[in-house]
Amino acid sequence: MNNLLIIGGSDAGISTALRARELRPEVEVTMVVADHYPNYSICGIPYYLSREVEFPEDLAHRKTADIEDAGIRLLLGHRAERVDPPSRTVAVRDERGQLKTLEYDGLILGTGAVSVKPGIPGLDLPGVFTLRWMGDTLAVERLLDEKRPESATIIGGGYIGMEMAEALTNRGLAITVIEYAETVMTTLDPDLGQRVTERLAGAGVRVVNGVGVEAIEQAGDRLTVKGSGGFRHVSEMVLTVVGARPMTDLATSAGLDTGITGAIKVNRRMETNIPDIFAAGDCVETWHRLLNAYAYMPLGTTAHKQGRIAGENAVGGGREFAGCVGTQVVKVFDLVAARTGFHDADARQAGYAPLSVDTETWDHKVCYPGATPMLIRVTGDRTTGRLLGAQIIGQHGAEISKRIDIFATALFHRMDVEALNHLDLSYTPPLSSPWDPVQISAQNWLRKAEQTK
Amino acid sequence: MNNLLIIGGSDAGISTALRARELRPEVEVTMVVADHYPNYSICGIPYYLSREVEFPEDLAHRKTADIEDAGIRLLLGHRAERVDPPSRTVAVRDERGQLKTLEYDGLILGTGAVSVKPGIPGLDLPGVFTLRWMGDTLAVERLLDEKRPESATIIGGGYIGMEMAEALTNRGLAITVIEYAETVMTTLDPDLGQRVTERLAGAGVRVVNGVGVEAIEQAGDRLTVKGSGGFRHVSEMVLTVVGARPMTDLATSAGLDTGITGAIKVNRRMETNIPDIFAAGDCVETWHRLLNAYAYMPLGTTAHKQGRIAGENAVGGGREFAGCVGTQVVKVFDLVAARTGFHDADARQAGYAPLSVDTETWDHKVCYPGATPMLIRVTGDRTTGRLLGAQIIGQHGAEISKRIDIFATALFHRMDVEALNHLDLSYTPPLSSPWDPVQISAQNWLRKAEQTK
Numbered sequence: 001m002n003n004l005l006i007i008g009g010s011d012a013g014i015s016t017a018l019r020a021r022e023l024r025p026e027v028e029v030t031m032v033v034a035d036h037y038p039n040y041s042i043c044g045i046p047y048y049l050s051r052e053v054e055f056p057e058d059l060a061h062r063k064t065a066d067i068e069d070a071g072i073r074l075l076l077g078h079r080a081e082r083v084d085p086p087s088r089t090v091a092v093r094d095e096r097g098q099l100k101t102l103e104y105d106g107l108i109l110g111t112g113a114v115s116v117k118p119g120i121p122g123l124d125l126p127g128v129f130t131l132r133w134m135g136d137t138l139a140v141e142r143l144l145d146e147k148r149p150e151s152a153t154i155i156g157g158g159y160i161g162m163e164m165a166e167a168l169t170n171r172g173l174a175i176t177v178i179e180y181a182e183t184v185m186t187t188l189d190p191d192l193g194q195r196v197t198e199r200l201a202g203a204g205v206r207v208v209n210g211v212g213v214e215a216i217e218q219a220g221d222r223l224t225v226k227g228s229g230g231f232r233h234v235s236e237m238v239l240t241v242v243g244a245r246p247m248t249d250l251a252t253s254a255g256l257d258t259g260i261t262g263a264i265k266v267n268r269r270m271e272t273n274i275p276d277i278f279a280a281g282d283c284v285e286t287w288h289r290l291l292n293a294y295a296y297m298p299l300g301t302t303a304h305k306q307g308r309i310a311g312e313n314a315v316g317g318g319r320e321f322a323g324c325v326g327t328q329v330v331k332v333f334d335l336v337a338a339r340t341g342f343h344d345a346d347a348r349q350a351g352y353a354p355l356s357v358d359t360e361t362w363d364h365k366v367c368y369p370g371a372t373p374m375l376i377r378v379t380g381d382r383t384t385g386r387l388l389g390a391q392i393i394g395q396h397g398a399e400i401s402k403r404i405d406i407f408a409t410a411l412f413h414r415m416d417v418e419a420l421n422h423l424d425l426s427y428t429p430p431l432s433s434p435w436d437p438v439q440i441s442a443q444n445w446l447r448k449a450e451q452t453k
Numbered sequence: 454m455n456n457l458l459i460i461g462g463s464d465a466g467i468s469t470a471l472r473a474r475e476l477r478p479e480v481e482v483t484m485v486v487a488d489h490y491p492n493y494s495i496c497g498i499p500y501y502l503s504r505e506v507e508f509p510e511d512l513a514h515r516k517t518a519d520i521e522d523a524g525i526r527l528l529l530g531h532r533a534e535r536v537d538p539p540s541r542t543v544a545v546r547d548e549r550g551q552l553k554t555l556e557y558d559g560l561i562l563g564t565g566a567v568s569v570k571p572g573i574p575g576l577d578l579p580g581v582f583t584l585r586w587m588g589d590t591l592a593v594e595r596l597l598d599e600k601r602p603e604s605a606t607i608i609g610g611g612y613i614g615m616e617m618a619e620a621l622t623n624r625g626l627a628i629t630v631i632e633y634a635e636t637v638m639t640t641l642d643p644d645l646g647q648r649v650t651e652r653l654a655g656a657g658v659r660v661v662n663g664v665g666v667e668a669i670e671q672a673g674d675r676l677t678v679k680g681s682g683g684f685r686h687v688s689e690m691v692l693t694v695v696g697a698r699p700m701t702d703l704a705t706s707a708g709l710d711t712g713i714t715g716a717i718k719v720n721r722r723m724e725t726n727i728p729d730i731f732a733a734g735d736c737v738e739t740w741h742r743l744l745n746a747y748a749y750m751p752l753g754t755t756a757h758k759q760g761r762i763a764g765e766n767a768v769g770g771g772r773e774f775a776g777c778v779g780t781q782v783v784k785v786f787d788l789v790a791a792r793t794g795f796h797d798a799d800a801r802q803a804g805y806a807p808l809s810v811d812t813e814t815w816d817h818k819v820c821y822p823g824a825t826p827m828l829i830r831v832t833g834d835r836t837t838g839r840l841l842g843a844q845i846i847g848q849h850g851a852e853i854s855k856r857i858d859i860f861a862t863a864l865f866h867r868m869d870v871e872a873l874n875h876l877d878l879s880y881t882p883p884l885s886s887p888w889d890p891v892q893i894s895a896q897n898w899l900r901k902a903e904q905t906k
Binding site for chain 1: 512742752781782849852875
């Protein structure tokens with residue numbers, strides 16, 4: 001292994017490259033990046049558009065110079081067109097249309113995902129955007145800056161939809177969110193999604209649920225979003241943020257297998273079905289530690305982990321990806337909502353006998369100023385007592401994010417709900433209580449499980 | 454088991470009582486409390502004296518009525534004088550001097566700890582206090598309120614010393630802290646203790662290290678603290694907060710064994726050497742999960758856990774205390790310092806080959822406003838790669854407390870440092886980075902361990 005070629009310069013690609021160089025500094029690493037923004041943070045886009053992040057280049061986890069200083073050769077503005085496994089080559093085309101052939105000893109595909117485009121007319125109209133690449137981001141910013149729209153419609157009530165609703169509200173636009181499901185944030189239970197809706201409403205954001213968008217039409221500067229049941233909404237800008245699907249054209253044309261979600265099939269060593277070709281990040285299926293099965297989980301945290309594994313194994317290691325447990329967090333204005341593991345519905349689907357119990361508690365001793373309430377929903381298996389998941393919703397500043405991580409770490413170790421009580425967690429009155437909220441909610445679950453036996 | 458008698462109304466006692474009643478509501482539970490403040494938070498005292506907590510009764514985790522509503526019979530103002538195991542009785546004396554004999558089927562000692570009093574003259578002078586009971590607290594408040602002192606000396610640079618330095622600074626007093634050791638906060642490594650000192654200095658608190666206090670002398674309203682090396686310091690008030698020792702007179706007179714720390718000897722079921730007598734909280738030795746040995750760890754979190762185990766086992770259960778891992782956190786002004794597990798020195802003492810590696814990192818993506826730096830020190834075993842402990846110091850609001858809990862949960866499961874990278878932790882730019890600081894510090898440790906092999 002002398003020459004590692006990486007297609008894609010986002011989280012998975014960079015993690016792979018850094019890990020390979022760390023373990024084997026003599027290996028030549030070349031990274032092919034389609035645009036000129038390697039290693040930028042997709043998750044950061046809403047915060048640039050909200051103007052909380054001042055310069056677009058600040059969205060990069062690492063600057064180009066940092067990447068090159070780590071000994072990684074960057075080919076920016078190069079698009080990989082074809083992988084030929086028998087000759088171990090990849091054909092790439094630069095921005096002037098020149099085709100080059102790159103050889104590899106080891107190849108990593110970190111091609112990422114693309115925004116899902118709903119099959120409706122009007123997506124290509126001016127003022128209608130998807131949001132994934134820096135190109136998208138800069139186009140949105142240009143419109144905001146030049147046309148100063150007063151209203152925007154966001155199609156999709158997921159993480160990015162929520163963050164963009166906040167971002168554009170903060171820039172003074174009147175925002176309407178349209179979500180096909182009965183609540184926004186379908187990664188949470190519906191009633192918790194409803195709490196997010198209420199927080200949005202408090203900030204003046206209108207949320208419309210249960211409407212399927214059918215078309216976008218333009219009349220001058222006005223864009224009309226038409227939906228099911230005669231729905232009509234007019235605004236000056238439309239963002240379509242309805243999810244991501246794996247970008248696998250290059251992989252499938254090279255003969256790589258894909259899994260049931262359409263993502264590249266990998267084993268837990270991040271190997272594909274073709275020798276010396278690895279894949280990681282938003283383009284692959286992800287091992288889910290609780291499901292004991294693969295799922296599609298396009299997240300930056302997972303991409304980093306998988307990239308690190310791929311980088312290690314590409315240079316001769318033998319490490320396995322331990323699997324995700326479904327941990328996510330979002331901040332919407334001053335509300336933080338986090339989840340890990342299963343909720344009731346998907347636990348039942350996975351064959352468990354779930355019980356979910358709510359606990360309303362304070363983030364720290366209520367006698368100390370500034371205590372805020374949070375709702376913790378613990379899901380566990382009635383039969384075995386095993387912890388299956390948790391959801392927390394509360395105020396920014398209440399350490400909700402790292403509290404879900406205590407649950408996530410417990411899930412990683414397949415703990416019982418009872419065992420949470422044995423964790424030696426930190427306490428001082430301004431920051432917690434002698435039983436942390438995590439444990440208070442566990443005890444509440446145990447009581448309810450006992451009562452409903 | 455019909456009749457459970459509990460001596461002591463603080464964390465261990467209440468946890469025992471609640472757990473016993475929860476599992477066996479038919480069991481009669483009587484709780485003997487020496488004063489009139491059951492279940493108040495010792496950890497909360499500094500926040501009452503700082504006036505952040507308005508009323509002293511708010512320091513109670515539960516009000517008297519709540520405790521009685523849970524079916525617990527309270528004997529306030531009763532002091533247990535003698536336990537007679539053969540007859541299963543306890544002699545208690547009320548405040549009028551009346552002696553009563555109480556019978557028990559099961560007895561729990563939750564007698565707690567007393568403030569260590571250094572063997573120096575002057576501790577009984579007016580204006581000189583220890584701080585553990587509500588009586589102490591109210592006496593301090595009375596002096597602050599009536600005499601309005603302008604200066605105070607705090608002997609002891611531990612948790613309570615730090616919190617009282619903040620509390621009394623916030624009330625406008627000029628504070629001097631005297632600590633015998635070379636730094637304050639000896640539960641942290643010395644250089645981290647030094648950071649706490651610097652934060653105190655920034656708030657105008659003077660810290661004197663390396664001085665052994667030899668006497669306190671009074672002249673009018675002025676108290677002079679005299680120490681080694683000719684040290685002299687004059688102030689209007691002195692607090693002596695140099696630790697706690699287990700209160701075991703009742704136990705030893707009843708024939709209960711004590712351990713090497715002088716605390717009541719218990720097994721992991723919280724049983725003493727005499728049948729049907731359990732003990733929990735600050736009066737007992739505590740099983741340390743990493744040491745695989747007993748230690749003295751008088752903490753509210755531990756007392757609650759031990760009480761819960763004692764309560765369960767007293768009514769017929771068979772659960773074991775899983776052991777503490779040494780987790781603690783303190784807030785000093787806007788600084789938060791947390792620790793869990795071993796540091797270098799005690800890891801070496803415990804037979805490990807420790808390596809401690811520092812990482813300075815941000816609590817969240819630095820491009821998002823409000824990011825603050827934190828120092829994470831990871832200690833692991835060079836030979837096995839096992840995680841041994843962590844210390845974190847940084848700003849209030851940076852989720853330091855719950856980040857140390859991720860380490861604590863990892864320690865509970867005896868994880869390797871490498872395995873921290875596999876945890877599926879939550880991320881959004883305002884709250885973390887794709888690798889959480891916990892994981893960034895783990896990777897840094899692994900790099901250093903590799904380099905220094």
